[in-house]
Amino acid sequence: MDFRINIATPNGTGSYTANRLLTKILLKNGIFCSSKNLFPSNIAGLPTWFNIRINKEKFTGFKKETNIYIGFNKKTYLSDLEDIGSDALVITNKDFKLSTSNKETIEIPIRELTKPLSESPSLRKLLSNLVYVGYCAKVLGCNKEKSIEVLKKDFLKKSEELFKLNTDAFLKGFDYQNETESEATFFKQEKAPQTLTTDFDETHLIDGNTASALGFLDGGASVVTWYPITPSSSLVENFEKIGRTLKSSKGITVLQCEDEISSAVAVLGAGWSGARAFTATSGPGLSLMQESIGLGYFSEVPMVIADVQRAGPSTGLPTRTAQGDLLTAHYSSHGDTLHPVLLPSSVQELYDDSFQSLNLAESLQTPIILLSDLDLGMNDWSTKALQRSNKVNRGQVVTSKQDDFKRYKLNKNLPERSLPRISDPSLSYFTRGSGHDEKGRYSENPEVYESKLTKLKNKVIKNKNLFPKDILKEENSEFSLIFYGSTTQIIKEVNALLGESISTYQIRSLPCDQKVYDFAKKYKFNFVLEQNRDGQMHKILKANSLNENFVSLTQFNGLPSTAEHFVFQIKTYLEKDS
Amino acid sequence: MSFSKLDYKGKNPSTLCKGCGHDGITASIVNAYHELQIPPQDIIKLSGIGCSSKIPNYFMDSSFGFNSIHGRMASLATGVHLSQPKAKLLGISGDGDTASIGLSGFLHMIRRNVPIIYIIADNGVYGLTKGQFSATSKSGDTLKSKQEQVFEEINSLLLALNTGCDFVARAFSGDQVQLKSIIQAASLHSGSAVINVISPCVAYGNHEGYSKNYSLNQEIKYDLNEIDIIPDPKEALLPKLNIKNLKPDYNHHSIESALKLLQSEQTTKALHTGIIYLNKNPKENLNQRLNKSAENKFDLENFGLSDEEFSSFLNNYKI
Numbered sequence: 013m014d015f016r017i018n019i020a021t022p023n024g025t026g027s028y029t030a031n032r033l034l035t036k037i038l039l040k041n042g043i044f045c046s047s048k049n050l051f052p053s054n055i056a057g058l059p060t061w062f063n064i065r066i067n068k069e070k071f072t073g074f075k076k077e078t079n080i081y082i083g084f085n086k087k088t089y090l091s092d093l094e095d096i097g098s099d100a101l102v103i104t105n106k107d108f109k110l111s112t113s114n115k116e117t118i119e120i121p122i123r124e125l126t127k128p129l130s131e132s133p134s135l136r137k138l139l140s141n142l143v144y145v146g147y148c149a150k151v152l153g154c155n156k157e158k159s160i161e162v163l164k165k166d167f168l169k170k171s172e173e174l175f176k177l178n179t180d181a182f183l184k185g186f187d188y189q190n191e192t193e194s195e196a197t198f199f200k201q202e203k204a205p206q207t208l209t210t211d212f213d214e215t216h217l218i219d220g221n222t223a224s225a226l227g228f229l230d231g232g233a234s235v236v237t238w239y240p241i242t243p244s245s246s247l248v249e250n251f252e253k254i255g256r257t258l259k260s261s262k263g264i265t266v267l268q269c270e271d272e273i274s275s276a277v278a279v280l281g282a283g284w285s286g287a288r289a290f291t292a293t294s295g296p297g298l299s300l301m302q303e304s305i306g307l308g309y310f311s312e313v314p315m316v317i318a319d320v321q322r323a324g325p326s327t328g329l330p331t332r333t334a335q336g337d338l339l340t341a342h343y344s345s346h347g348d349t350l351h352p353v354l355l356p357s358s359v360q361e362l363y364d365d366s367f368q369s370l371n372l373a374e375s376l377q378t379p380i381i382l383l384s385d386l387d388l389g390m391n392d393w394s395t396k397a398l399q400r401s402n403k404v405n406r407g408q409v410v411t412s413k414q415d416d417f418k419r420y421k422l423n424k425n426l427p428e429r430s431l432p433r434i435s436d437p438s439l440s441y442f443t444r445g446s447g448h449d450e451k452g453r454y455s456e457n458p459e460v461y462e463s464k465l466t467k468l469k470n471k472v473i474k475n476k477n478l479f480p481k482d483i484l485k486e487e488n489s490e491f492s493l494i495f496y497g498s499t500t501q502i503i504k505e506v507n508a509l510l511g512e513s514i515s516t517y518q519i520r521s522l523p524c525d526q527k528v529y530d531f532a533k534k535y536k537f538n539f540v541l542e543q544n545r546d547g548q549m550h551k552i553l554k555a556n557s558l559n560e561n562f563v564s565l566t567q568f569n570g571l572p573s574t575a576e577h578f579v580f581q582i583k584t585y586l587e588k589d590s
Numbered sequence: 591m592s593f594s595k596l597d598y599k600g601k602n603p604s605t606l607c608k609g610c611g612h613d614g615i616t617a618s619i620v621n622a623y624h625e626l627q628i629p630p631q632d633i634i635k636l637s638g639i640g641c642s643s644k645i646p647n648y649f650m651d652s653s654f655g656f657n658s659i660h661g662r663m664a665s666l667a668t669g670v671h672l673s674q675p676k677a678k679l680l681g682i683s684g685d686g687d688t689a690s691i692g693l694s695g696f697l698h699m700i701r702r703n704v705p706i707i708y709i710i711a712d713n714g715v716y717g718l719t720k721g722q723f724s725a726t727s728k729s730g731d732t733l734k735s736k737q738e739q740v741f742e743e744i745n746s747l748l749l750a751l752n753t754g755c756d757f758v759a760r761a762f763s764g765d766q767v768q769l770k771s772i773i774q775a776a777s778l779h780s781g782s783a784v785i786n787v788i789s790p791c792v793a794y795g796n797h798e799g800y801s802k803n804y805s806l807n808q809e810i811k812y813d814l815n816e817i818d819i820i821p822d823p824k825e826a827l828l829p830k831l832n833i834k835n836l837k838p839d840y841n842h843h844s845i846e847s848a849l850k851l852l853q854s855e856q857t858t859k860a861l862h863t864g865i866i867y868l869n870k871n872p873k874e875n876l877n878q879r880l881n882k883s884a885e886n887k888f889d890l891e892n893f894g895l896s897d898e899e900f901s902s903f904l905n906n907y908k909i
């Protein structure tokens with residue numbers, strides 16, 4: 013069973029809260045689902061669509077065809093109808109007085125139902141969202157009491173009154189559906205909601221940015237500097253909010269800077285002097301941070317940058333998703349660089365990688381870029397309770413007196429550093445982004461420079477064992493799928509649509525592991541699936557490949573990728589080849 | 591005395607041009623800290639990029655230093671302060687570093703009152719890139735090539751005052767004694783202390799027709815005050831600061847006096863040096879304002895969330 017619920021509303025009408033509630037209600041009722049919010053770069057008025065995917069196989073990817081359409085935005089109603097399935101259920105507001113199409117359409121008399129609830133028109137407007145939530149919950153066979161439990165959890169902590177009002181509105185919709193059920197043949201189809209119910213152990217619903225914030229908190233980040241930008245802001249905001257309630261005594265500092273140059277440099281300052289520090293940003297901010305990342309790389313200062321990607325270049329589509337920052341992240345700044353990039357694909361991995369990015373930055377003493385995206389970061393994901401298995405690693409810090417301390421030893425696998433006011437003064441050194449020798453002394457010597465650059469490269473490459481491990485599954489297939497980040501979310505579905513078991517390889521970090529080449533050698537084609545125009549991961553793989561056959565497949569329309577899109581590309585390619 | 595002058599002098603010889611004003615700044619810093627016997631390891635030296643930003647390389651080898659990138663010293667200092675709120679930061683920047691590429695960072699650092707002694711080695715040119723105009727050169731200044739400055743000057747001290755800086759001073763690298771005592775006074779201050787030092791560039795900005803040249807500034811220099819630092823006999827206490835006014839009617843505790851003075855220089859052409867403004871009731875610094883615990887101690891173990899914290903957090907997201 014596979015459903016897409018598409019809820020269309022104008023932005024800024026409180027529908028987001030209501031729609032999240034619906035997701036929780038479905039999960040509470042044992043209906044596995046995941047959601048994606050497609051919202052505009054606007055505070056109020058522009059159209060927004062909230063999508064819930066219900067799928068027995070637990071597919072969480074974006075689905076093209078709508079099966080239940082809740083059309084509560086008059087402006088997009090007609091155009092939205094164009095891409096809904098032929099037997100879709102359409103639910104709308106009767107007060108819109110729309111001429112209904114030939115699709116099965118339920119018109120809820122919102123004004124009539126919400127009138128008794130409140131005198132205030134603005135409050136009634138908010139409550140009307142709860143009416144369609146109630147209606148939809150009933151359509152999908154949710155239990156009344158279980159649903160109210162969800163409302164209780166969300167509203168009771170705010171106020172008794174809010175809880176009551178919202179519950180009343182919810183019940184108006186729920187009971188209205190009860191009364192009118194006979195009108196809808198939808199429920200009599202084999203789509204009966206009961207068949208959707210499955211057993212699953214995804215007991216939590218959490219967005220990626222919050223999971224990331226938790227990872228950073230748990231990893232002991234104590235200084236965070238940032239500059240607001242969608243879709244990364246909620247990462248820092250949640251870090252601060254949670255941090256304040258949980259760790260108030262342990263001295264977390266969050267500072268909103270004047271721009272991303274400043275926030276990046278401040279992270280360097282904090283990391284250099286002993287704090288675990290990070291900043292969060294998105295593409296435009298990453299562009300501004302380039303010079304600082306180069307400084308961190310060359311002077312070997314720990315630094316973590318969480319880039320929650322959005323669609324670029326330039327301002328691009330600020331509220332749409334992409335994987336377009338991969339090359340910029342990996343090769344940030346001028347000159348020869350090579351930065352570790354972590355590529356989480358789920359909230360669990362985001363939590364882990366956020367924690368591990370702090371460990372890696374301090375062990376390798378270099379900038380680490382944690383690359384997620386809007387889809388992963390800002391959407392709610394159904395997940396098992398997050399597992400904690402990470403240990404803090406602060407890297408090699410020397411504190412006691414040494415006579416001939418070399419801050420930048422060449423023949424060390426992992427670098428050693430000393431810290432101002434923490435290490436003995438005999439370990440002091442002068443940090444600089446200009447050429448320097450093993451003791452940090454200024455040097456323009458050609459050999460010194462060359463060996464420094466070589467060392468920096470080796471430091472990252474030879475310590476790949478510290479990075480998150482790639483995940484592969486080998487099958488007896490002719491071709492394979494290679495992917496990373498949020499694209500991973502659709503792979504199960506791609507596999508299912510192709511109707512056979514395909515070998516898969518999930519890249520968890522850059523630089524690439526030798527393992528991916530050993531894997532790729534075994535297949536006639538290795539499709540590299542990603543969400544950017546030019547196949548950036550494909551380029552990276554190709555750069556080091558000998559005769560492995562990598563084929564680039566991309567989707568770059570700003571929407572979360574769909575399995576259907578990639579399956580179509582794969583089939584087309586295979587047909588051409590045969 | 592437990593620290594000798596050698597503990598403050600660096601081993602690295604200066605690589606600046608012979609006669610460069612910046613070397614005078616180095617000398618004043620060494621004397622200031624030596625006299626006060628501030629342990630070098632308590633100081634963190636910071637800079638941006640430029641000839642001036644090389645200065646921290648030439649003194650106090652046993653303090654840590656970070657010579658960063660062009661215009662970013664203020665942001666770097668902000669990060670270091672967040673990590674080590676008790677550290678004494680000594681920052682050295684150039685006029686290009688501060689008043690052009692780093693202007694925004696400079697002002698935001700001041701508005702947050704990051705505790706730092708922020709020295710601007712102001713020669714009115716870009717020394718390191720071989721003598722282009724900087725934004726602190728004056729309209730009408732001419733380069734050796736006869737190119738004339740046709741834009742207005744940026745006055746970093748006026749900007750600092752207007753942004754709420756509690757300690758604003760000016761010095762001339764030709765008067766190392768005065769600069770030394772200003773640095774000492776600044777070291778007693780708990781927030782951002784900005785010292786603009788006219789520091790002539792002998793290679794590109796010391797000719798006639800250039801407002802930052804040595805002889806002109808020597809001539810128009812007007813000392814506002816005499817600064818005395820009286821060490822407290824009970825060593826645990828901070829030294830006392832005694833400022834004796836030399837200019838009739840001038841009040842260095844009055845922001846109005848300070849603003850008026852700097853504005854008047856456009857017509858009087860005088861170079862007022864000394865402590866221009868010192869707030870009697872200094873504002874809280876960045877860390878104090880964020881009201882966080884005093885020190886983020888470097889800690890190898892005591893990290894992350896407790897089990898209860900973690901599970902109570904997760905519970906909020908349970909369906």
Ligand SMILES: Cc1ncc(C[n+]2csc(CCOP(=O)(O)OP(=O)(O)O)c2C)c(N)n1
Binds near residue numbers: 660687715718
């Ligand atoms: C981003 C960047 N742009 C340009 C430069 C080149 N650059 C180096 S120093 C400098 C100007 C320095 O002038 P100032 O800060 O006044 O220091 P001075 O050399 O005069 O002491 C410039 C433009 C640079 N290092 N980085």
Ligand code: SF4
Binds near residue numbers: 606612713717790
């Ligand atoms: S170029 Fe000017 S500022 Fe640079 S060292 Fe020479 S005299 Fe000093």
Ligand SMILES: [Mg+2]
Binds near residue numbers: 684685717724
């Ligand atoms: Mg200069």
